[in-house]
Amino acid sequence: MFIAPRIADKKDWITTDTGDWEIIIGLEVHAQVASESKLFSGSATDYGSAPNTQVSLVDAGMPGMLPVVNEFCIEQAVKTGFGLNAKINLFSRFDRKNYFYVDLPQGYQISQFEHPIVGEGEIEILPIDGDGNVGEPVNVGIERLHLEQDAGKSVHDLSPDETYVDLNRCGVALMEIVSKPDMRSPEEASAYVEKLRGIVRALGTCDGDMEKGNLRADVNVSVRRPGGELGTRCEIKNVNSMRFIRQAINFEARRHIDILEAGGEIDQETRLFDSVKGETRTMRSKEDAHDYRYFPDPDLLPIKLEQSFVDRIKAELPEMPDVRKARFMSDYGLPEYDARILTADKTKADFYEIVTKGRDSKIASNWTMGELFGALNKAGLELEDSPVSADALGGLIDRILDDTISGKIAKDVFEKMFAGEGTADEIIERDGLKQVTDMGAIEAMVDKVIADNSGQAAAAKENPKLLGFFVGQVMKASQGKANPQAVNKILREKLGL
Template sequence: MNSTCLIDGYEVVIGFETHVQLSTRSKIFSRAATAFGAEPNTQACAVDLALPGTLPVMNRAAVECAIRFGLAVGAQIAPRSVFARKNYFYPDLPKGYQISQYEIPVVQGGAVTFWLEQGKGASQQRVQRTVRLVRAHLEEDAGKSLHEDFHGMSGIDLNRAGTPLLEIVTEPDLRSSAEAVAYAKALHRIVTWIGICDGNMQEGSFRCDANVSVRKPGQPLGTRREIKNLNSFKFMQQAIDYEVRWQIEQLEDGHAIEQATVLFDPDSGQTRAMRTKEDAADYRYFPDPDLPPLVIAPGWVQQVGAQMPELPDVMAQRFEQQYGLPAYDAATLTQSRAMAAYFEDTVRAGAAPKAASNWIMVELSRRLNAAELDIEACPVSPAVLAALLARVADGTLSQSAAKQVLEELWSGSGSGEPLARVDAIIEAKGLRQMNDTGALQAIVAQVIEANPKNVAEYRAGKDKALNALVGQVMKATQGKANPQQVSELLRQALAQG
């Protein structure tokens, strides 16, 4: 259970249901394709359309995805699980029921642990949180109702019907919108890391439903309202914050909260009721007679476990131990397998681990974000970044000059082997750092003579005055001097004067 955060005297309680679209080439009970973006109703076969006489056949790859997830979160893989029919009537549900799991899901228990940033500025700290999972079960997706460009009518696209989903359900362990977003990001990292989902929220591959309620401390759980289909982390936090405020205002005004399903409108920043929330009894679950129990042998679980990648938390711990990185760096670099691989490739190419970490987390990440690129598409390879850091380490480049070289590398300048490419840019731009002690001493002497006020302030005990003098030397050398060397030479000269 996580720490309690009160808002106007109320405790916020949040549970999550996340629909993860599994990365299989075909649907969960048919051979129809799952590719996104096809023309409406071109990827719906007879099974998906529920034509008479058709029968579902379980997709083995979808089961393996469920096993991988269960192993990743430390859950129990049920040796025997059962599929059920979840009955409801909606235009995009051809059969009139959804095949899901109810009483015996394939994945049972488990937990997701994540870090949460709390406070601001100097008081900011990272605290660890853990959310318990109730279950993760396999099910099929429904189709999609289209309400635009149909002259007042609605259209039905059944391409998504039968797409394999893993629905992941938590205990009501979350206590704020910040915790909810941090959990969702951690879960997103896990399912993409182990390769069971592409994580594309805009395309509906990772859809979150937040069950939100409020209560006075020590009181029973309040009535929850479910916010459906949150498809961005930004909207997730906004929706939960609005819903919490709305529920508190309702209770303070003497109104009761009614269980309901609501949608979030990003334009207005408000949630609005869609329908009265159903309970399990409303769906009239019963075992699907067309599907036998799903039996998973221990040997299959062991086989899948042997093929699992190193998990992000384990890798982060290794980065701390093997490379001597701070916990924050290790956690940041393992946000994705691609970033972790880029870091390790940079170190293997000769870069110091901490220097590589700093440049990847700051300079590269800033440029990637601005260009809306993933690190797989980074125009600067790990080997080239390692060559650039080698020239910083040997004193050829200052930090500021190295950033200029990185800008050139980013735009594709230079050719040849990594080090030759970096060196060519250094020479072409005249960025080689000035390390000639004699020449620097002469410039330092000129700066001291030209800035008597700063000199007097420094000798009066104002250490900040030294920074002004360093800046003057750097200006005189067009930024080519080594700042540390300049600082030391200034201290020596001022001590002698």
């Protein structure tokens, strides 16, 4: 049985008239293995193909068909196990999980019950609150990872009294990653899923695409008095975005507290999250809870891994997000916050490493995270679809570093690059934005501004704050193109500051 020793941070407690509550959360994440073919058959796994075109007689549950394990899927599960710092089980076995549903033609799902391929592990997460504050690291225990088949897809809106079934997804390999009930707030839960997503993406074992359902979470929620006895939990099925995970937990915890405070009892049940209404509702209650009658699948021999096979996978592991984060901090001197954001996802980290190559690492980080990620976020775009490439962003930074343009002008240039108007050099050339670094020209402008404002110039000696006014005037006269450092320096000299 699960135990949950850690008590939530006080800031995560929910306080009502009757006192304090804490939320206990455990997650089961289903990550689709990035394989070409299915776990036990040679059918393709492509997303969005015409219905039932990727179905073999094995997937369709025809009598007499035998499953054969896909070695690549075994390898990905082991790899992911290493990513979770978990124990790899050299012996594992497939079991049948029996239930009847229209999208499961076999009448059972082949899964791993008693002997999963990966055992206990642990990962560290850093929750971030709504304001972007990074919290204290939290260790989340991994209970197990096992391989299993996905089910088909039921479509209910093509006919009023019938269900349409597409078995293309039926038999696709999933890694089910079960956490211990170690999370205590909605933010910790989403940080955990984000961390898992970063790990599987870095390893290439799952593409982590939550929109397509390639990574989805079942969320177990219960509440208790801080440090008190565990409450009854409810499982919320198939939540497929970080925001929905947080919403579902918030709603569910409140629901539990309301019931308990009204003197009621929580029914252990499976619930659905309605993302439109932002609430959960009953899917099935305990009475018709499944009795899966697991037993070893007689069609499949146990999986016995050679130590050399496991060692080879370990030796070939790519750099993991935590290691990469540490390297970004030590090699590039980045603050933890920057390093964490940049290495949470492989695409982001790869992008940054191109931008910063041969350039100032903090400026590269500021432009990547601040300007680019901000603009992408605003435009609702993923980094993969960025209109500004890493090389192009690097090209813009080069022009800042060689004083061709100021940081301020660079922001305008960036906006134009983002709008697809060309490279930094093209835009600077076209719009005549090249910074004036000619000391003589700047001196002339400074002289003119001082002459035009002789009163303030005289007062500046007494009131050095007026320097700002003069800098502004000169920058205005140069249409923002004068080099700010040069302007500052010359003004100080001329005003005798």
